[in-house]
Amino acid sequence: MKRKWLAIGIILLFVGTCIIPAIAQDIEKSPPTSRGSWLYVGGSGPGNYSRIQDAINDSSDGDTVFVFAGLYIELVTVNRSINLIGENKNTTIIDGNNPYYLISTVTIIKDDVFVTNFTIQNGHFSGIKISSNNNKIVNNIITKNGGGIRFSVDFIKLKDNLIRDNQIINNGCGIATEDTTYTIISHNIIKNGNYGFSLWEHNNIISNNLFENVSYSEVWDSDNSIENNVFISTGTIKLYFASRINIKNNTFIDSQGIEILATNIGHWDTHTIEDNSINGKPIYYYKHASGIIVPSDAAEVILVGCTYCVITDIVFREGIGILLAYSSYNTISRNTIKKTTEMYQGGIYLENSLNNNLSFNSITDCEYGITLYNSSNNCIYRNIIKNNIQDGILCYGSSNTLIENHIADNGVGMELMWASDTIIKNNNFVNNRFHASFSINFWGKHSNKWQSNFYSPQMPRIIKIIIGVVRTPFYFLVGEFPQYRQYIWRPGFNIDWNPAQEPYDIPGMR
Numbered sequence: 001m002k003r004k005w006l007a008i009g010i011i012l013l014f015v016g017t018c019i020i021p022a023i024a025q026d027i028e029k030s031p032p033t034s035r036g037s038w039l040y041v042g043g044s045g046p047g048n049y050s051r052i053q054d055a056i057n058d059s060s061d062g063d064t065v066f067v068f069a070g071l072y073i074e075l076v077t078v079n080r081s082i083n084l085i086g087e088n089k090n091t092t093i094i095d096g097n098n099p100y101y102l103i104s105t106v107t108i109i110k111d112d113v114f115v116t117n118f119t120i121q122n123g124h125f126s127g128i129k130i131s132s133n134n135n136k137i138v139n140n141i142i143t144k145n146g147g148g149i150r151f152s153v154d155f156i157k158l159k160d161n162l163i164r165d166n167q168i169i170n171n172g173c174g175i176a177t178e179d180t181t182y183t184i185i186s187h188n189i190i191k192n193g194n195y196g197f198s199l200w201e202h203n204n205i206i207s208n209n210l211f212e213n214v215s216y217s218e219v220w221d222s223d224n225s226i227e228n229n230v231f232i233s234t235g236t237i238k239l240y241f242a243s244r245i246n247i248k249n250n251t252f253i254d255s256q257g258i259e260i261l262a263t264n265i266g267h268w269d270t271h272t273i274e275d276n277s278i279n280g281k282p283i284y285y286y287k288h289a290s291g292i293i294v295p296s297d298a299a300e301v302i303l304v305g306c307t308y309c310v311i312t313d314i315v316f317r318e319g320i321g322i323l324l325a326y327s328s329y330n331t332i333s334r335n336t337i338k339k340t341t342e343m344y345q346g347g348i349y350l351e352n353s354l355n356n357n358l359s360f361n362s363i364t365d366c367e368y369g370i371t372l373y374n375s376s377n378n379c380i381y382r383n384i385i386k387n388n389i390q391d392g393i394l395c396y397g398s399s400n401t402l403i404e405n406h407i408a409d410n411g412v413g414m415e416l417m418w419a420s421d422t423i424i425k426n427n428n429f430v431n432n433r434f435h436a437s438f439s440i441n442f443w444g445k446h447s448n449k450w451q452s453n454f455y456s457p458q459m460p461r462i463i464k465i466i467i468g469v470v471r472t473p474f475y476f477l478v479g480e481f482p483q484y485r486q487y488i489w490r491p492g493f494n495i496d497w498n499p500a501q502e503p504y505d506i507p508g509m510r
Contacts (some may be wrong), residue, residue, distance in 0.1 A: 036060055042068035052076050052094065056084070061110075067118070073097050078108045078115070086117035089141050096123040096145075104129035105145065116140060126150040127171065130180070136162045147173040148190065151180035157201065163188060174214060177204055185209065196234065199224050219245055231255045236320060243270040252278040257300040257319035258285075259345050263352070263374070268304040268325045278318040303327045311335060321366070325351040332356065337363045347388070350375040358383060362508060369410065372397045380405060384508045392432065395419045402427060406509035412437060416448060416468075424496075425451040428503045438468035438494060450496035454503045464496040 039055045040048045049055040052072050055065045061081040069091035076094055078084060086092030096105030105123035106115070111133045119141040120127040126147035128137060142148045148168035151158050158180040166188045168174050174190035176198040177183060188209045190196050195218060196211040202223040209229045211217065216235035219226075222243040231237075231252045236259035239245055243266050247258060257278050260268055273285035281299035286292055288305040293312075300319030301311055306327040316322070316337040323345060324330060332348060340346035346366040348358060352374045359381040363369040369385040369392045372378060380402040385392040392410035393402065398420045406428045407413040413432035416422060417439055429435035435455055438448065455464050470492035503509075 036062035036064070038064045038066055040066050040068070041072070042070045052084075056080060056082065061112075067092050071095060075103065076106045078106065078113050079110050081110050081112040083114045084116075084118075085114075086140075089117045089119060089139060091119075092117060093119040093121065095121050096127075098122055098124045101125070104150070108132055108135055111135070114138070119143065121145060123147075126176075127168075130158065130161060133158055134160045136164070137166060138162070139165045141167045141169070143167075143169045143171065145171045147171055147176055148193070149174075150176045150178065151183070152176075152178045157181055159183070162186075167191075168193075173198065174211070174217075177201055180204065190214065196231075226250065239267070239271070241267050243267055244272075245270075246272045247276060248272065248274045250276045252276070252283075252299075252318070254279065254318075256340065257283055258302070259320055260302065260323065260325070261345070265305065265326050265352075268351075273302070281318060283319065303330060306330060316340065320345055320349075321363075322348045323351070324349070324353045324356065326353060328354045328356065330356045332358045332361060334360045335362070337361065338365050340366045345371065347371070349373070350378060353378070357381070360507070362386075363388065368392075368394055369407075370394070372400055376400060379403070382506055384506070385410065391415045395422060398422070401425075404504060404506055406430070406504075406506040407432065407435075408509070416440070420447040422448045423451065424449065424453060426500070426504055427453045428456075428506060428509065429453060430456045430503065436466045438466065438492075439471065440468060440492065441471050441473075448494055450494055452498050452500050453496055454500040455496075456503070458501070458503075460501065461499045464499040466494040466496065468492045468494060 039059055041052050041055045051074055052067055053074055053076055056078060059065055059080050059082050064083040064085060067086045069087045071093045073095045075096055094105055102125045104126040105120050107129045109131050113135045116138045121144045123145040127142035127145035128149045130151045131153040148171040149163060159182045161180055161183040163175060163185045164187050168188055168190045170192045173193050174196045175185055178200045181201045181203045183204045186207050190209060191212040193214045195216050196214040197206055197217045199219045200221055202221045204224050206226045207228050211234050212232040214234050216238055218238045218240060219242045220240050225246040227248045229250045234255040236256045239260045241262045255278060262268060269287045276283040278299035281297050283300045284294055284298050285302045286306055290307045292309040294301050296314050298314050302323045303309055304325045307329050309330045311322060312333045314335045317339060321337045321340045322332060337347050347363045347369045349371045354377050356378045362384040364386045366388045368390050369388040370380060371394045373396045375397045377399045381404060383405045385405060386408045388410045391412045392407040393414045396417045396419060401423045404426045408430040410432045413429045413435045415437050450466060470490050472488045
């Protein structure tokens with residue numbers, strides 16, 4: 001009930017403060033001063049056009065095409081610098097009726113276009129495709145398209161577009177900025193799609209929007225800002241190989257927060273992530289800090305380049321959980337993490353991190369429980385890892401120690417991916433779909449040690465065989481020298497020579 005009222009309160013605040021008052025909106029939505037003639041579509045006036053495209057074709061730069069309420073089944077290409085104005089956004093409908101790939105209902109190919117007061121629907125590629133500069137798309141309903149608004153043009157960077165006060169609902173995606181910079185996307189409502197926004201270029205601003213029921217949003221390039229938005233029932237904001245992203249003052253409700261997917265420290269530690277919350281609890285982002293004790297009210301924690309920090313006694317039921325990158329000698333202990341569902345980075349995720357201690361945590365109902373990616377010399381001790389969809393523990397790295405964990409009812413209990421010199425000792429593997437698997441290079445086939453683990457169902461065992469895959473390289477010779485390498489894949493196995501006959505009594509396993 002508290003969460004419900006919190007959500008209602010935040011929505012009312014958003015409506016009251018982020019969406020500017022009606023009088024101000026009327027001023028903002030007024031078209032640029034018309035320098036030319038007015039052409040009319042629909043209605044009953046003498047000489048009015050019946051098709052929007054015909055009026056556009058007969059217009060000149062600076063003209064205004066006004067469209068009376070009605071259903072217009074056509075594909076529209078705006079190839080003049082005009083104002084395209086509908087009588088009423090709810091009743092002036094442009095319907096692409098379009099099953100064809102890469103075709104949009106409205107395509108803008110000329111600079112300085114203003115489009116307002118339409119419902120734009122049924123475009124296979126998108127409702128609106130923008131391939132030009134300095135356009136304003138204001139106060140429209142964009143619905144039932146493959147994408148809401150897409151910026152796309154080959155080999156040219158678009159700039160200085162404004163997307164404001166639109167309702168972008170029930171599209172495959174919300175706004176995709178493949179080829180645009182210095183674009184402002186502000187005060188829109190974006191609902192029910194695969195993703196809310198996709199930023200592929202730099203120096204764009206996403207601000208004061210409401211995103212609801214979208215799977216995720218993504219950023220692929222640097223120097224973008226995401227500020228003062230509300231996210232309701234959404235997945236994460238994913239930062240892919242991006243630097244210097246400002247993520248500030250965003251409110252997440254029943255949503256998953258922020259995810260960083262990169263393998264370069266510059267894609268982790270150059271961001272500004274401040275004053276964001278999930279269900280009223282803060283997201284903490286620390287970089288190059290030492291000795292921090294993370295506050296117990298955290299919804300999500302991201303440590304980058306940190307040492308000797310402590311994350312303990314926190315309950316994570318929102319957000320993605322705990323992310324560590326390029327961090328060493330930290331303690332993650334006695335936390336409860338439940339229902340984070342992002343790939344790999346749900347639960348506890350370590351990237352290029354060494355000598356950390358993860359102990360006495362309970363990680364349940366996530367996509368993955370614990371992931372060690374390019375991370376070595378970490379100790380995973382006495383954790384309860386249950387009911388995770390994919391892997392309980394996914395380990396890429398070397399010289400990690402996994403001791404006395406209770407690993408139960410996961411898709412795969414433990415998966416070693418190119419891991420070496422790993423010790424897996426005195427763990428319980430109970431009712432996982434597959435208890436354990438591995439993939440390994442030929443030269444590392446004997447380096448992982450499975451010692452005295454318990455494997456259900458309980459039965460007398462002399463040895464336990466763990467099935468995996470071994471990758472062996474071979475070379476094609478070009479002249480006298482090996483020039484081209486390929487791999488042979490073959491089945492392999494590891495052996496636990498002395499499996500336990502009874503499960504270990506690990507605190508919290510029942």
